[in-house]
Amino acid sequence: MNKVFFTKYTEQNLKLPFVLYSLGLNHRQEYINRPSGLPFFQWIQAIKGSGVLEIDTKQYVVEEGSGMLFFPNVGHKYYGVSKEWIVHFMCFTGYGTKDLFENIGIKQSGIYKLTDIEKVEQYMEELFFIYSLDSRMEMYDFSRVLYEILLEIVKSTSLLNEKSLLNQNKKVHLVMDYINEHFKEPIMLSELAKMAGLSKEYLCQLFKKMNGFSIFDYITDVRLAHAKILLINDRNEKIKNISRWCGYEDVSYFGMVFKKKEGMTPAKFRELH
Template identity: 35%
Template sequence: MLYQFHSKEFSQTLPIQLWMFGANHLQEPVRRPQGVPYFQWFYCVKGQGELILDEQRSIITKGQGFLIYPDQEHIYQAVTNNWTLHIIAFNGPLCSDILALLQMGESGAYHFSDGSIFEQHIQKLLWLYENRSSDQTLSYSKECYDFLLDLSRCITRTHEFTYSHENPFVLKVISWLEENYARPISLNELAETVNLTKDYMCALFKKNTGETIIQCLTSIRIGHAQQFLIQYPEKKVIDVAQMCGFDSPSYFGKTFKNIVGMTPERYRKNG
């Protein structure tokens, strides 16, 4: 389950501030060519996934996690269908300095000698969320700082990266799809962008990734839909469908269920 916060919920600006957190989140595929405007820490509860940063891949299993800095291109996605993560995201004017001092100066995969640390802080955040007080901004900030202090004592950087087979052509296609997923697009338009014929482009993409461009686009759209269903509980499912490039609500519902295994309404309720 994801818990998203907004700036209007905070009464003051602090050196480090909670942005969102997630507890036992069944992770959907994420491809972000421009990154996000906040820091993200992840811990693997179960299953197996992969992290791709700077065209390098690392496998993430139970007892491991990863850190992603703001505005950094990244991809992470499940290798097994039960890849489940805890997530804590934060930002603030002193985050970079604090992380550097705590030996977390760069994005990447990390091994945890004590996985209970992440679990303990997730439970504390859940408690704070369920017992909101007038000084919640300060409480969340203190918890983020305590989390980072505790984490620094039980992590070591994992260096066993292997080069990602996703070549610049594939990354360019995925980046374009990620930037344009919310609107109607055509393969002809994409072919012009990458300066190839449509047939050759499609064949080359399928050869390198094992999936079609349309399958990739659908995965991107559904991934964003999963995020938006939780992030914007006030929006109707039909509105989320349109935000993600689906003109037909029925097709969106069918596609969502085929990929996620449940309807958008059930996913939102479970999240």
């Protein structure tokens, strides 16, 4: 069940070392674009599904078990790429927050991997329970539990930004290598996504962002490159056989794709070369 609340804070509350602004549990995350960020810290924890974070002109995948930490006034954009992206989130501030992050060496926004997800989720549930009590002392209890959450995040996180980017590059190259080796066979997007450990939607986005062309364009280019070699080197071979050897069971479809890409039929290409 989606649970969201915003706290009633005062000038007195802002003197606390850790101050909670808002909390959301099991929130179905929508598309967010904040060019200037927000004036406080944010922690957004992926519970189900996956999304994409765009920050500092770079793009990263946010998977279950990881979270996005945003420092105040840092521009960012994030959105789901799976059918459903469910997150917990909290917005917070306080002089203790900045000191805690600085002392531990956390100096930038980014994606962080949790090693004890359940413990952090339990603390966030406790925050909601405190809110439900509607106590006059709730801000002090919020501060106490928020401190426990931040300690847990600090203890169990590792920054994923550069590692994640390198890992994404490896996944795209893995897919490209597979296409180069298996172009003669039927290639399903679902199989490529499973092999890369990504959703179909995110794999397509990532592949095009890194290469400038789509997965389907790449499959076609690889197949036609091999077809052109065979057309030139095996002049007596039937075009329908070359079509089949390059992953096209339907020779008519092969001819249509070839002409669209090369501006001529396979037979004409062979004649000119």
